[in-house]
Structure formats: C-alpha cells, structure tokens
Amino acid sequence: MTEFLAIIKALGWPGAFLFTIYFCVKYPDKIQIWISLVQRYFGNRSLKYERKSISNEIEGRINLFAKKINSEVGNIFPYGIKMEWVEDSSKGFDREAFRKKDQVIIKMKHHTNQDRNLSVAILEYVSKGLIPKGRLYVSKNIMKSIDFKMVHKILLSNRSYSAVEYFSDHILYPEVEEVPEIKKFLEKMHTLDDHGFFASILLFELMILGKKIPQGIENVRKRVIAEVKDFISFLDxxxxxxxxxxxxxxxxxKEIRVSLLLVARSEYFGYTKNYLWRFGRNLEEGCERVYIASTGTNIKFAKTVSSEIENKYEVEKSLEKTLNVMNRKGDFTKGSNKSKRLF
Structure with missing residues (x-):
C-alpha cells in the first residue's frame, strides 16, 4: 500500500488516475484484498461490513495464489472462488461448496473465529477447485493428503500463521491421526514439495490425466488410481x-510416461553428450515428458543441456520454474524444473 501511494505522489493526480485504472484492471485480486482492509475498519460497527471484509480477503488471497501457481505450473486451479454467507438455523448445516460455471461457490456460516473461516473456506475451495478432473484418478485418502498440503501452502503463502495453527490443530491433525494412510501420504507430499516435485510434476501430471482419460469407465479409473499411487512412490x-x-x-x-533428467553430476559439467544420450533413451522408452531438474550451481549448466536438447530433438518446453528446494544433501537452495514435451 505504501509503494502504491508513493507512485501516485510521483505521477501527479492525472497520471495517478490512469495508473489506478490500469492497476485495478491488472490486479483485481490485490484491490479486493485492500478493499477488505477498509471494510474491516467499518466491520467493528457493522456485521455486514465485517462479513464482506472477510469474504473479500478470502476471495482475493485465494484468487491471487491460484493465478500465480497456474502461471508457473499450468491450469491446476481452473476456477475462481465466490463466498456467500448463509443464515441457516438448522443444526446440521455448516458449509457447502459446488462448482458453477467458472467459479467454486462456497456457502458457509459466519464464525467469529476468522482463522476458522479462512481455513475452512480454503479447504472447501481446494477440494472442489484443484485439478477437478484429475482428482477422479486419485484414491480418496491420497487426494485428501494432496488437498491438505495445498491448503497448507496457500495459508503459508499469505503468512496466515495463526490460521495455519488453527488448520493444523482442528482440521489436519485429527484426521491424519485417525487415518494412517492420509498421514503417510501427507508426509510424502511434504517431501515432494521440498524437492520441487509436488506442483510442477505431480499435480501437472494429474492435470494431464484429467484431460486425456475419458470419464465414466470404472475399470480404467481403478487402474489409473493404482498407477498414480505407484507414480507418487516413484517420485518419493x-x-x-x-x-x-x-x-x-x-x-x-499405460497413462503416465515420464522421466526425470537430474543435472547434478559435476564431472559432466561442460559435457552435454551424456545428457543428450539419456534424453534419446527416454525417447526410445516411450516417454511423453522429461523433467530436467537441477539445484544450486547446476542450474546454469542445466539450461545449457535444455537448450541443446531443444536444438537436437523435436520437443516443446511445457514449463520452467525456479524455486527453493531441498537438494540431496538435505540443504535448501535454488532449484529448477523444466518439462520437455516430446512429439
């Protein structure tokens, strides 16, 4: 907000007016979050403004996160979010979520605990909006572990630490303690995320599965569910x-045909021949995508390998992402994932 006001002062009011219009069109989610801060002030005097403030903040933060991760990985969150507060006197009703056109509609009772409101809303959104077709080919417990990991990522990205604590204590831990398989695979999701495999490889592949496999064939679905479970173990x-x-x-x-090309051998620096040979082997083996992964000082050389692969083979770069990851020594450093789609 301070930077925004500084820009207005530097541009003068005519320029600031045009800049404000541009900013509102370019970053509607950030504007929505700022509006929620203003509404929060009036929320002390009116329940209506308080609820509107909360819904604007939740919608803005979720949409902002979804757009960011979609730009990095692919359209794993194809829907926006719309919050609706419901006055329902029935004891059984707490919340419901459903998809309508291009949005996930969340209807829920307002709660005085804002950490609860945020945690529950994000969980409902993720359970309906994350890879909506691909999730059909993941077992119930494994999909829950994926959803829980994504909720945790969204809360952390917003620095909502008190909401992280609420989510962990009141939603996550009770369920993982009751269902050991969820706990087991949630630990795997944390590991995959630490190494940069969670969103850019696992969720990307699940998104593709949802697009390529016809729905409604139960024997195929069961086979793919088993395949996905094995794929997670492979990445782990x-x-x-x-x-x-x-x-x-x-x-x-049958459905997932990928390979990882780890650029991590210092003795190969300057010699791309070994990696080109391995990429050629991946072609012969029938891989549809090859993920080139590297960390730290290896990233520059990995980009050279990637460029030479593009020059030699008929491939298309599907995505490229640099993030903080854990290397094989257990240290966090910069990491890079590049996906090559083979023709």
Missing part, C-alpha cells in the same frame, strides 16, 4: 535418495 524414491544412491528415473506405464 527419487526425492529421498541420498547422494551416490541410484534411483529409477523413468516411469513408463
């Missing part, structure tokens, strides 16, 4: 392998 094995340990780097099944 790579993420948890220690320096010097060999891990399987290609996963070739």
């Amino acid at each position: 094995n790579i993420a948890t392998s220690k320096p010097g340990e060999e891990a399987e780097l290609h996963f070739i099944r």
Whole structure:
C-alpha cells in the first residue's frame, strides 16, 4: 500500500488516475484484498461490513495464489472462488461448496473465529477447485493428503500463521491421526514439495490425466488410481535418495510416461553428450515428458543441456520454474524444473 501511494505522489493526480485504472484492471485480486482492509475498519460497527471484509480477503488471497501457481505450473486451479454467507438455523448445516460455471461457490456460516473461516473456506475451495478432473484418478485418502498440503501452502503463502495453527490443530491433525494412510501420504507430499516435485510434476501430471482419460469407465479409473499411487512412490524414491544412491528415473506405464533428467553430476559439467544420450533413451522408452531438474550451481549448466536438447530433438518446453528446494544433501537452495514435451 505504501509503494502504491508513493507512485501516485510521483505521477501527479492525472497520471495517478490512469495508473489506478490500469492497476485495478491488472490486479483485481490485490484491490479486493485492500478493499477488505477498509471494510474491516467499518466491520467493528457493522456485521455486514465485517462479513464482506472477510469474504473479500478470502476471495482475493485465494484468487491471487491460484493465478500465480497456474502461471508457473499450468491450469491446476481452473476456477475462481465466490463466498456467500448463509443464515441457516438448522443444526446440521455448516458449509457447502459446488462448482458453477467458472467459479467454486462456497456457502458457509459466519464464525467469529476468522482463522476458522479462512481455513475452512480454503479447504472447501481446494477440494472442489484443484485439478477437478484429475482428482477422479486419485484414491480418496491420497487426494485428501494432496488437498491438505495445498491448503497448507496457500495459508503459508499469505503468512496466515495463526490460521495455519488453527488448520493444523482442528482440521489436519485429527484426521491424519485417525487415518494412517492420509498421514503417510501427507508426509510424502511434504517431501515432494521440498524437492520441487509436488506442483510442477505431480499435480501437472494429474492435470494431464484429467484431460486425456475419458470419464465414466470404472475399470480404467481403478487402474489409473493404482498407477498414480505407484507414480507418487516413484517420485518419493527419487526425492529421498541420498547422494551416490541410484534411483529409477523413468516411469513408463499405460497413462503416465515420464522421466526425470537430474543435472547434478559435476564431472559432466561442460559435457552435454551424456545428457543428450539419456534424453534419446527416454525417447526410445516411450516417454511423453522429461523433467530436467537441477539445484544450486547446476542450474546454469542445466539450461545449457535444455537448450541443446531443444536444438537436437523435436520437443516443446511445457514449463520452467525456479524455486527453493531441498537438494540431496538435505540443504535448501535454488532449484529448477523444466518439462520437455516430446512429439
């Protein structure tokens, strides 16, 4: 907000007016969050303004996160969010969520605990809006672990630490303690996220599954559910392998056909031939996508490898992402994921 006011002062009022219009069109979600702050002031005097403030803040923060991760990974959140507060006297009603056109509509009772409102709203949105077609091919408990991990990421991205605490204590922990499989796979999701595999590989592949597989064929769905479970174990094995340990780097099944090309061997620096050969092997094995992953000082060389692959083979870069990840020594550093789609 301070930077915004400084820009207005520097431009003068005519320029500031045009800039404000541009900013509102370009960043409607940030404007919505700012409006919620103003409404919060009046919320001390009116329940109507208080509720509007909360819904604007929730909608703005979720939409902002969804647009950011979609721009980095792909359209894993194809829907926006719309909050509606409901006065329902029935004891059984607490909230409901459903998709309507291009939005997830969340109807819920207002609660005086704002951390609860935020946690519940985000969970409802994620359970309906995250990879809506791809989630059909993930078992119930594993999908819950994915949803829980994503809710945690959204809350952390907003620095909503008190809401993280509420979510952990009142929603997450009771369920993971009751269902061991959710706990087991939630730990895997944390590991995959630490290594940059959660969104840019796992969720990206699940999104593609939702697009390519016809719905309504139950025997196919059951087969793919088992395949996805194995794929998660495949990624987890790579993420948890220690320096010097060999891990399987290609996963070739009926629906998921991918490989990881880890650019991490210092003795290969300056010599791309080994990586080009391995990429060629991936082609022969039937891979549809190859993820080139590297960390720290390896990233620059990985970009060279990626460029030479593009020059030699008929491929298309699907995504490129740099993020903080854990390397195989257990240290956090900059990491890079690049996906090559093969023709």
